Amino acid sequence: MRGDGASVKGQRVGKVLIPRPFEAPFDYLIPDDLEISPGSWVKVPFGRSQIYALLWEIQEDTVSPYKLKTISEVLEFPPIAETMLKFLNKMAEYTMSPLGSLLKLVIPQSGFLETPKRAKHFEFGRPDFEKEAPTLSFHQAAASAALKERIQGGQYTTVLLDGVTGSGKTEVYFEAIREALKLGGQILVLLPEIALTSQLLSRFQDAFGVMPAVWHSDVGAAQKRETWQGILKGEVSVLVGARSALFLPFSNLKLIVVDEEHDGSYKQEEGVIYSARDMAVLRAQFEKCLCILASATPSLETMMNVEDGKYMALSLPHRHGGAVMPSIELVDMRKLKEDRNLKAEEWISPTLQEALTNVVSQGQQAMLFLNRRGYAPMTLCTSCGERILCTSCETTLVHHKGDGKLHCHHCEYAIFPPKHCPACNKEDTLLLWGPGVERVHEELHAKIPEVRSLIMTSDTVKSPKTLEGTLQKIHGHEVDVVIGTQMIAKGHHFPRMTLVGVLDGDAGLSGADLRASEKTYQMLHQVSGRSGRDKEKGRVILQTYSPEHPVILALKDHDRAQFLALEKVGREALDFPPYGRLISIVLSGSNLELVEKTMRSLAKSFPSLEGCELLGPAPATLSYLKSKYRWRLLIQSPRNLNIQRVVQKWLKSAQIPPILKLQVDVDPYSFY
Numbered sequence: 001m002r003g004d005g006a007s008v009k010g011q012r013v014g015k016v017l018i019p020r021p022f023e024a025p026f027d028y029l030i031p032d033d034l035e036i037s038p039g040s041w042v043k044v045p046f047g048r049s050q051i052y053a054l055l056w057e058i059q060e061d062t063v064s065p066y067k068l069k070t071i072s073e074v075l076e077f078p079p080i081a082e083t084m085l086k087f088l089n090k091m092a093e094y095t096m097s098p099l100g101s102l103l104k105l106v107i108p109q110s111g112f113l114e115t116p117k118r119a120k121h122f123e124f125g126r127p128d129f130e131k132e133a134p135t136l137s138f139h140q141a142a143a144s145a146a147l148k149e150r151i152q153g154g155q156y157t158t159v160l161l162d163g164v165t166g167s168g169k170t171e172v173y174f175e176a177i178r179e180a181l182k183l184g185g186q187i188l189v190l191l192p193e194i195a196l197t198s199q200l201l202s203r204f205q206d207a208f209g210v211m212p213a214v215w216h217s218d219v220g221a222a223q224k225r226e227t228w229q230g231i232l233k234g235e236v237s238v239l240v241g242a243r244s245a246l247f248l249p250f251s252n253l254k255l256i257v258v259d260e261e262h263d264g265s266y267k268q269e270e271g272v273i274y275s276a277r278d279m280a281v282l283r284a285q286f287e288k289c290l291c292i293l294a295s296a297t298p299s300l301e302t303m304m305n306v307e308d309g310k311y312m313a314l315s316l317p318h319r320h321g322g323a324v325m326p327s328i329e330l331v332d333m334r335k336l337k338e339d340r341n342l343k344a345e346e347w348i349s350p351t352l353q354e355a356l357t358n359v360v361s362q363g364q365q366a367m368l369f370l371n372r373r374g375y376a377p378m379t380l381c382t383s384c385g386e387r388i389l390c391t392s393c394e395t396t397l398v399h400h401k402g403d404g405k406l407h408c409h410h411c412e413y414a415i416f417p418p419k420h421c422p423a424c425n426k427e428d429t430l431l432l433w434g435p436g437v438e439r440v441h442e443e444l445h446a447k448i449p450e451v452r453s454l455i456m457t458s459d460t461v462k463s464p465k466t467l468e469g470t471l472q473k474i475h476g477h478e479v480d481v482v483i484g485t486q487m488i489a490k491g492h493h494f495p496r497m498t499l500v501g502v503l504d505g506d507a508g509l510s511g512a513d514l515r516a517s518e519k520t521y522q523m524l525h526q527v528s529g530r531s532g533r534d535k536e537k538g539r540v541i542l543q544t545y546s547p548e549h550p551v552i553l554a555l556k557d558h559d560r561a562q563f564l565a566l567e568k569v570g571r572e573a574l575d576f577p578p579y580g581r582l583i584s585i586v587l588s589g590s591n592l593e594l595v596e597k598t599m600r601s602l603a604k605s606f607p608s609l610e611g612c613e614l615l616g617p618a619p620a621t622l623s624y625l626k627s628k629y630r631w632r633l634l635i636q637s638p639r640n641l642n643i644q645r646v647v648q649k650w651l652k653s654a655q656i657p658p659i660l661k662l663q664v665d666v667d668p669y670s671f672y
């Protein structure tokens, strides 16, 4: 970094990383008398201000050709561990992100490095690892013993904890937490969604006598700062959080748990694009600690790592306490509609309706799953067929009962339904087409008037507090039926729930996503797993338009092996992940011609490499989003190739107009 300080020979130069999107650290002089080590938090002059930064590396006795500025101050906070520096370095390489952007993940707010004048608000209790633990079943005990052994060994291992829904995976990883606590280590538990934290927190409190620290977007600024500092100083031993918690400055990690490891929410899709699950494994490697990936429906990637001997697998084949897996019955919706046993605007089949009536009259609970928010996913003109679209995105608007408006689910756009069709101008021809959860709610009440129900989606549950209230209502049996989206599908344990109705089982199977089958299988298996977790046997009614689809049949027969075998054949034939690798490049901008032209010439300049192939370029699935046109190019490569290096070099020499935005997604999960 050029500066106005003196150029001094033979002094220490510090490579200082600034938490902004820079690829590399900048050089600063280290004053002679300053005690400092890599990982130290510092204040440096940058532009016209003084900012917080991190000392990355020290170069002793160097001669700098530039006039360097001097580090102003070393903060009193402990430095971050060297293992963390190595982890960030590797992550930057893997995700092709600027190192400075990763530091920003570590220190999202500079206020974290300030000490407030007022006394602390949050005392982090010491979990009591000697509190009495439940008696484990044979399989649980075996899994727990293997995990403890790994923790005692103090070496890196990743273990897949592969247990059916309700098998006690949480109880088993609590045992691992106990062991790590005994050894004085820190523990990080990652959850895919905030909606699952409150249940885990109360289970944790029961097991260890105190609340763990929490970390997610709804935690307030002061609490975040104190938690961040508590982690850095080693005062916080257990933290439960969303994916961003992976970047907290733990200094003594002994265990990372990634619960529901298959879940797509672990993929951060904007800014620095990364998979928190994969990066958790990477961090565990540098920390030399245990990483537990828990799931009833592990991802194909994880299964492959088990087959390759990279991960160890432990299995819990049975539900706890003799609870059995629910029966899964299919309802052929095509036939019902053909035989006119279900009207065009009805979505609850007679079989499901009868089952719901029974459940309600027997004092049990049911769940209706439909992964569509709002009232109706589309508004159509019955005269000309026009669909009402967002003006800024290439998406249909979704009708919501709450405010009576049509909403775009990708941007803020919302309008009242127009009186006239915007295409043919006819009056009163618009029809609300298809069901969302609100419409199913309406139908449920029309069919079973006495039912007590609630809707659980990201629209109705916006804060941890409303979530708490909602869960309390369900646990307290104030409702009979819960209608919801993916938010209700996983992790929850409602003992009275004995019926799950899936309204549109094959909704996820269409579309251009290479993981469409896998995602549908995981989602439906998880939601089915909410049924019959206690004494009563559960029932799942899966409404489908394609009862012969292999995914639906595998679900019905509880045959995961069959599903995986089929899915693998399909992926292997196409060299899709986990057999081959993908990097997705999306170019976007407001000038369509420029986006297309740039993308085409970019694709032309890609070096020809054995085993590599380009898919596209072509307009992205959402080819117009938030007023930007989007084109996509997929680079397919063999697993053993360092494709990032190739892509890095290729993009360095590319000419991309600065008004366009280029996004590189290594191991893309969604293809919107």
Ligand SMILES: Nc1ncnc2c1ncn2[C@@H]1O[C@H](COP(=O)(O)OP(=O)(O)OP(=O)(O)O)[C@@H](O)[C@H]1O
Binding pocket: 134, 135, 136, 137, 140, 163, 164, 165, 166, 167, 168, 169, 170, 171, 172, 295, 296, 320, 490, 491, 492, 493, 529
């Ligand atoms: N050994 C045990 N002793 C007492 N209760 C147990 C035991 N194992 C599991 N349970 C209870 O059984 C229920 C299901 O266990 P848990 O939620 O840990 O399962 P899971 O495998 O994490 O489920 P899912 O994958 O569906 O989220 C919980 O209420 C849990 O407290």
Ligand SMILES: [Zn+2]
Binding pocket: 390, 391, 392, 393, 395, 408, 409, 410, 411, 412, 413, 626
């Ligand atoms: Zn929009």
